[in-house]
Amino acid sequence: MGDTISLTLEVWRQPGPLAKGRFQTYEVKDVSQNISFLEMLDLLNQRLISEGIEPVHFEHDCREGICGSCGFMINGQAHGPDLGTTVCQLHMRRFKNGDHLVVEPWRARAFPVIRDLVVDRASLDKIIAAGGYNSVNCGNAPDANAMPIGRDTAEEAFDAAACIGCGACVAACKNASAMLFTSAKVGQLAMLPQGQPERSHRVVRMYDEMQALGFGACSWTQDCEAACPKEISVKWISRAKRDYLKARFKEGL
Amino acid sequence: MSWLTRSLSSFSGRKLLAAVTGLVLVVFLIIHLLGNLQIFSDSDAFNHYAKALHDGPLILLGDIGLAITFPLHMAMVIWLAIDNARARGPAGYKKHGTKQTRGFASVLASKTTLYGGLVLIAFTIIHVWHFRLHHEEMQAFAAGGNRGYVIQELANPGWGLLYIVGSLVVGWHIFHGIQASFRSFGVNHPRYTPLIVRTGMGLATVLALGFAAIPVWILLG
Known part of the structure; x- marks a missing residue:
């Protein structure tokens, strides 16, 4: 017992x-x-x-x-x-x-306390609504293996897709930044062919929305990765950041 | 807002500017240390170097470069820090903790980089006033020129200690700063990233010990 x-x-x-x-x-x-x-x-x-x-x-x-x-x-x-x-x-x-x-409770300006330990995490939904989706028509479910995606790529995309949006990354970050959440959501789509048409616009919209909602910036303390119940790597922050800089400064978005 | 102001005022844009200027300042520190180390030579090497430096065009280039990068670096970082501080909201945590299993120094350095930077602002102002603005006086110093002047000043325990602390703080600041700069460019590679992290920490340690060695050596006579 x-x-x-x-x-x-x-x-x-x-x-x-x-x-x-x-x-x-x-x-x-x-x-x-x-x-x-x-x-x-x-x-x-x-x-x-x-x-x-x-x-x-x-x-x-x-x-x-x-x-x-x-x-x-x-x-x-x-x-x-x-x-x-x-x-x-x-x-x-x-x-x-x-x-x-x-x-x-989680403490972040973008996560106001509703009651006791319950916080309003609608800000994370707003980040998704800003671009965390495919708006292109992907057609019906393709035949198996019709779309060549390597196993490692699929697995890696799933590592990012494992994010459950709990907000622990924001709560653990000294800057209350939602960089890990946002970057994982950007990254899961950036890994796969279906995500390519909107890749640049997506990262710009989602990053800018994150900033506008009052989350902080990334100081690379890596507390988010340690706190993440799905053990999502901070490498997704680097990848999404590279996409953001490319979209902004190379493509001029 | 125009495209450029929108891009550069985004968190990633500000980080980009802070990273570029930060790395330029690290390059400056390397050159600065290489020059300084000549003080260990009994010959006139240090005085020749100081004279050549101040007579040549390099000093003007350095002054202009620092006058741009240093304030830009501070402005971007402080601007970010204000937004970061606001992001926590009206109530902070009562209890602080971390679940990180990385090295204690790496974690602590990553969380205190800003504070090191604030100390460095004060240190830099004092240092520039102390030596750069007393350049004429140093060169004309009867007992050993520039080298003699530096040794006389740093032999004072107060000054010596200040420079030791300044050296260690700059090392601590870039211990996290160098690798974080590369992160701000979005660099991520399974092989090269660990190399960048280790090189950055190594370089920070070498610079801190290198700069600190001079006042330590002088204080020990």
């Missing part, structure tokens, strides 16, 4: 987008180490509800690391201390009895 631990949680509570928030401390006792971090919060919330207190709001959906809904900072680390996982995949066995955890 595993051991149980007791923790002190310092959780950011904010009743609404315009309300003033503050940290609230909760003691959580006898938590099984076999449950996930979100399940631990579920237990806390159950207790808060029974005590007539508003539960801690946090975003979640699939709870298996593929939807990108969950995510907050645990002791300054996006999605908690584990590499390559979302916070729903984080288990309590990662913590020791008596640990003190500071739980805060």
Whole structure:
């Protein structure tokens, strides 16, 4: 059955987008180490509800690391201390009895807090809407192997496409930059033939939209890559940046 | 906005200008250090070099080059830094952490490059006033000309220490700065990128130790 631990949680509570928030401390006792971090919060919330207190709001959906809904900072680390996982995949066995955890929402001007640990990540959708798509007619699904794309190329494009848009890169970046997100979304299409016709316009529109939304610039600290639950490489930033500079200064877009 | 102002005021455009000017300044530092190292020679090499430098056209070229690149580099970086600081929003984090497994120095250098740069602004102003603007006085210095003047000034522990700190800060600044400049050009290669990173860190270390060696040597007599 595993051991149980007791923790002190310092959780950011904010009743609404315009309300003033503050940290609230909760003691959580006898938590099984076999449950996930979100399940631990579920237990806390159950207790808060029974005590007539508003539960801690946090975003979640699939709870298996593929939807990108969950995510907050645990002791300054996006999605908690584990590499390559979302916070729903984080288990309590990662913590020791008596640990003190500071739980805060993603902090970025482009990610306003909606409530407690829930932030509005619509800015990421706006970046996609600025150009993260193909508007050319690709026709029906082609025959297998009709379009020659090497396996390595397809795999690499998928590495970038694995981005779930959780916002951890923005949260972990000292500049709250969305460069990794934007560059991965640019890169997945730039790898494949279908993405070529709009390649230059796409990167210019998406990068400029990212800047206009109030995200920061890249200082190449590489915190984004370390925080990414899908372990998306910072090489995508270099690639998209080269595309951007080429589009701007060579093609004169 | 015109195409050019729009392009250059984008984050990537500003980064591009900061990177180009930064690398020009690194080249300047290399030349500067090669000149400085002649101070270790007992002969008149340093004085000859200083005289030739100030009599020739190179000094004018250098002054104009630095007068363009240095302010441009600062302006672009400070402009970026303001936007970066605003991007975090009204509330910061209570607790800071990282999940990086890279070397501690690389991570710390990448996060403190800006602060090193701010220190360098003050250092450069003092340094230019201290030596460049006292050039006539240095050349006419009775006890050993330029070389004697530099040795006399740096033998003062206050000045000596300031120059040691300045040397180390410039090294720290470009420890991240050199590789970051290449990143700003969009350079990414499985083989060459690690080479650029290591060369950049190596060059930064050599420059820092090279510049610092002079005040250390003088202070130790």
